[in-house]
Amino acid sequence: MNTQSLQAVLDAGHPVADHRPWPRVVVTPEIWNTLIEGLAGNVWTLLGLWGETGVVHLAVREEASGMLSVASLPCPDGCFPSVGRRHPPAQRLERTIADLMGLHPVGAPDVRPWLDHGRWPVRHPLGAATAPASPVPPYPFLPVEGESLHQIPVGPVHAGIIEPGHFRFTANGEAVARLEQRLGYVHKGIEGLLKGASLEQAAQLAGRISGDSTVAYALAFARAVEAATETEIPARAHWLRALMAELERLAHHCGDIGAICNDAAFALMLAHCAVLREQILRASAACFGHRLLMDSVIPGGVATDLPADGPDILQSLVTGIRRQFPPLVTLYDNTASLQDRTVKTGFVKPALIRQFGCGGYVGRAGGRAFDARRALGYPPYDELKFEVPLRTDSDVNGRVWLRICEVEQSLALIEQILQKLPSGPVGVALNALGRPCEGMALIEGFRGDILVWLRLNSDGTVARCHPRDPSWFQWPLLEAAIEGNIVADFPLCNKSFNGSYSGHDL
Amino acid sequence: MRKLLLQNLWRLPLTIPAPAPSGQALAELGAKVDQAARQRLGRSLAIREVDAGSCNGCELEIHALNNAFYDLERFGFHFVASPRHADVLLVTGPVTTNMREALERTYAAAPDPKWVVAIGDCGRDGGVFAKSYACAGGVAEVIPVDLHIPGCPPAPMQLLEGLLALLQVN
Numbered sequence: 001m002n003t004q005s006l007q008a009v010l011d012a013g014h015p016v017a018d019h020r021p022w023p024r025v026v027v028t029p030e031i032w033n034t035l036i037e038g039l040a041g042n043v044w045t046l047l048g049l050w051g052e053t054g055v056v057h058l059a060v061r062e063e064a065s066g067m068l069s070v071a072s073l074p075c076p077d078g079c080f081p082s083v084g085r086r087h088p089p090a091q092r093l094e095r096t097i098a099d100l101m102g103l104h105p106v107g108a109p110d111v112r113p114w115l116d117h118g119r120w121p122v123r124h125p126l127g128a129a130t131a132p133a134s135p136v137p138p139y140p141f142l143p144v145e146g147e148s149l150h151q152i153p154v155g156p157v158h159a160g161i162i163e164p165g166h167f168r169f170t171a172n173g174e175a176v177a178r179l180e181q182r183l184g185y186v187h188k189g190i191e192g193l194l195k196g197a198s199l200e201q202a203a204q205l206a207g208r209i210s211g212d213s214t215v216a217y218a219l220a221f222a223r224a225v226e227a228a229t230e231t232e233i234p235a236r237a238h239w240l241r242a243l244m245a246e247l248e249r250l251a252h253h254c255g256d257i258g259a260i261c262n263d264a265a266f267a268l269m270l271a272h273c274a275v276l277r278e279q280i281l282r283a284s285a286a287c288f289g290h291r292l293l294m295d296s297v298i299p300g301g302v303a304t305d306l307p308a309d310g311p312d313i314l315q316s317l318v319t320g321i322r323r324q325f326p327p328l329v330t331l332y333d334n335t336a337s338l339q340d341r342t343v344k345t346g347f348v349k350p351a352l353i354r355q356f357g358c359g360g361y362v363g364r365a366g367g368r369a370f371d372a373r374r375a376l377g378y379p380p381y382d383e384l385k386f387e388v389p390l391r392t393d394s395d396v397n398g399r400v401w402l403r404i405c406e407v408e409q410s411l412a413l414i415e416q417i418l419q420k421l422p423s424g425p426v427g428v429a430l431n432a433l434g435r436p437c438e439g440m441a442l443i444e445g446f447r448g449d450i451l452v453w454l455r456l457n458s459d460g461t462v463a464r465c466h467p468r469d470p471s472w473f474q475w476p477l478l479e480a481a482i483e484g485n486i487v488a489d490f491p492l493c494n495k496s497f498n499g500s501y502s503g504h505d506l
Numbered sequence: 507m508r509k510l511l512l513q514n515l516w517r518l519p520l521t522i523p524a525p526a527p528s529g530q531a532l533a534e535l536g537a538k539v540d541q542a543a544r545q546r547l548g549r550s551l552a553i554r555e556v557d558a559g560s561c562n563g564c565e566l567e568i569h570a571l572n573n574a575f576y577d578l579e580r581f582g583f584h585f586v587a588s589p590r591h592a593d594v595l596l597v598t599g600p601v602t603t604n605m606r607e608a609l610e611r612t613y614a615a616a617p618d619p620k621w622v623v624a625i626g627d628c629g630r631d632g633g634v635f636a637k638s639y640a641c642a643g644g645v646a647e648v649i650p651v652d653l654h655i656p657g658c659p660p661a662p663m664q665l666l667e668g669l670l671a672l673l674q675v676n
Contacts, residue, residue, distance in 0.1 A: 117603075117604045119603045119604055119606065119607075120603055120604075120639055120640055121603075121639055122639055125639050125640070156605065156608045157556055157557075157589075157608050157612050159587035159588070160587070161555045161557075161565050161568050161569055161585060162557070162565065163557050163560070163562055163565065164557050164558075164559075164605055164608065184604055185559070185602065185604045185605050185608070186557070186559045186560070186599070186602055186604070186605065187559075187602055187604055187640050188559055188600060188602055188635045188638055188640055188641055189635070189638035189639050189640035189641065190635070190638075192638060192639060192640075193634075193635065193637065193638050201634075204634055205634055208561040208563070208633075208634055208635075208658075209561065210561060210562055211560070211561035211562040211563025211564070211565075211566060211659065212562050212563070212566060214561075214563065255569075268507070268510070268511075271573075271574060272510075274569075274570070274572070274573035274574065275520060275573060275574050275575070277570075277573070278570060278573050278574075278575050281570070285661075291567070291661055292563055292566065292567075292659070294563070294658065327509075327510055328510075331507055331510060334507070335507065500562065501562070502559075502560070502561045502562050505604075
């Protein structure tokens with residue numbers, strides 16, 4: 001077992017200049033393998049794995065020290081030692097690297113394509129693009145063998161108003177023996193579009209990686225750009241960004257709590273929670289001009305300042321929710337038929353949550369106390385009082401309760417921000433360094449921690465940008481959560497995760 | 507639960523008055539929608555929503571149409587789970603290459619007469635994703651479109667104004 005610290009391991013590599021705020025180190029295959037062992041032994045957590053032409057990058061975090069770093073392994077021959085071979089959370093990321101870059105993970109247990117469905121006009125669109133092979137063989141789903149098993153294929157077009165993806169259930173009567181996901185249907189080629197984009201275009205794209213986390217993505221992108229260019233933004237901009245981020249969190253938590261109950265046919269909760277959600281979106285539009293706050297966070301600050309009547313609008317919103325929300329929580333808690341559906345449904349083993357470094361409410365309902373607002377304490381959260389709710393029941397009910405607690409925290413945060421909001425400008429021009437630079441940010445969206453890594457060209461355009469959605473480490477656990485549950489409980493389990501398709505498929 | 511239900515009996519409804527149908531949508535529909543189809547579909551329309559690669563922003567606002575403020579069903583619209591039950595396909599997204607066939611098959615599965623409404627800037631021309639290798643660039647590139655409701659995403663009110671135009675031309 002590896003007992004070295006991450007710092008000690010990476011000291012043996014070559015640090016890269018102009019990568020901020022955390023170090024990036026070019027490593028040898030030996031160091032790479034040490035990192036893999038540390039990930040497999042749960043000493044470090046995988047934050048991201050992505051490729052560029054001739055190099056793969058691995059972002060890891062040491063839980064004990066909080067140290068965060070990127071290790072880069074040059075692979076001139078187009079091959080790198082597979083991380084997924086020893087650490088399963090990396091498998092889908094590696095399949096994506098193979099699809100997009102054409103880099104081959106040596107020893108990978110699963111070499112099926114992931115995002116590439118054989119329909120793009122090119123192969124390896126981010127690497128040495130070549131013409132696609134034809135005809136494309138059908139996607140081989142994992143075999144499931146046994147008496148009286150049957151398969152239920154679902155999607156990509158689902159029955160509700162939701163994003164597309166394919167779920168292949170193998171069931172034994174009512175019980176699910178295996179769920180296998182196939183994603184990639186909403187792959188829009190965002191990383192390709194980001195290459196060479198101006199910062200303005202790139203910020204717009206970042207805000208549309210996953211429309212439900214538009215503030216979170218725009219914030220992660222902006223912070224990565226500001227880190228790369230060593231730009232300090234005014235205090236008021238930090239606080240307004242946090243205000244927007246909490247409004248986004250509040251809106252989705254309220255909406256989803258209702259939607260989860262609706263998937264247990266308890267429509268009353270949805271009706272009431274949808275009213276709360278609508279009130280939040282209307283207040284957001286009244287304050288910042290967009291219901292979902294798209295394009296409100298920009299590199300250098302925020303696009304619009306809070307208007308003079310903004311604090312009153314938001315304070316009455318908070319007061320209203322404080323009045324309307326508790327009776328709904330009581331209703332949820334007192335309805336035995338609803339609890340019957342949510343308690344013990346979709347249980348995820350806390351060990352799996354730890355292994356996958358699963359963030360957000362899925363992680364925190366399963367005992368993993370990571371919240372980027374607290375763990376990294378980026379401004380203004382270092383000056384705000386809030387708790388990080390934590391549970392260990394790790395079922396649908398636990399995830400609902402975690403979000404109920406987070407609603408209360410977000411309401412308190414919005415009030416604190418309104419009280420302490422500093423005055424001053426809300427934006428600043430970015431520094432022009434005149435040389436290539438690299439930046440990175442990890443922020444907490446409503447769904448979990450979002451990572452954005454980027455390199456800017458000397459003219460300020462984007463050379464490469466990789467956004468990593470929290471869903472990468474949540475989707476695989478949904479496969480585990482549904483095992484042994486009845487097929488009819490899948491919507492409940494799925495909604496309690498609410499993974500992003502668009503953020504994952506890119 | 508009883509208290510909550512009783513309170514709602516006494517409270518005034520949150521539902522907003524019906525907006526006027528969008529003039530722009532009426533003009534687009536007037537030119538396109540066939541008279542025979544109008545008569546056969548009547549004023550009660552079953553909608554099947556298809557996400558053909560959206561960022562999920564449009565879906566959030568389409569969802570909002572069902573909340574107490576907009577209450578889409580009072581106009582005779584309702585969302586259905588299968589294209590086989592649909593009169594209207596509400597399509598979002600720039601149509602990713604990976605979703606193209608699924609969209610074509612959903613369109614083929616919806617019985618005639620049917621209308622297609624392309625939602626959002628992406629549905630119109632691919633929006634910010636138009637130039638990607640992985641996108642067809644707009645719903646009309648793949649299936650015939652009767653009405654566009656632009657916006658990023660269109661707010662529920664804009665969606666409502668556009669959809670009401672579908673009833674108005676009947």
